[in-house]
Amino acid sequence: MKLLKEFKEFAVKGNMMDMAVGIIIGGAFNKVIDLLAKQVILPPLSLLSDGVNFQDKKLVLRDAITDATGAITTSEVTIAYGALIEVFLDFIIIGFTVFIVVKSMNRLRSKAQDAKDTTVVTPKDVELLAQLKELMEEQNTILKTKISK
Secondary structure, three states: OHHHHHHHHHHHOOHHHHHHHHHHHHHHHHHHHHHHHHHHHHHHHHHHOOOOOHHHOOEEEEOOEEOOOOOEEEOOEEEOHHHHHHHHHHHHHHHHHHHHHHHHHHHHHHHHHOOOOOOOOOOHHHHHHHHHHHHHHHHHHHHHHHHHO
16 A cells, blocks of 8 residues: 555656656657768768678678578678768667757756746746855855844
């Protein structure tokens, strides 16, 4: 029963909803990044590398063995280093894209949290904290002047 109660608290506090929204947006974002990597960025890279398709690059350790009828009796053994290169390129592209998105979101967040910036609506809690900070600084200066006299 305690486990059920803890799960209910977890779900009610919004953690589960936040996670669900994050997972859904992450899945959609993954599709965008995958398309960006495979359809937008990798084709020019392939053009720069003289039309080389990284998926086709492999190191053959043992060729396939066929019988007299042409049927493969023993399959080819390879190391697909081209696929590894492609995955690394995907990783770099995804990492850079996430970095740009997070950087722009942080810039927007910092603008929203700047109480003196009038172009962006400041959240009420940030505005109140800014006012509280100003009052405390004013009080400190008053106390310092009283102590120094």
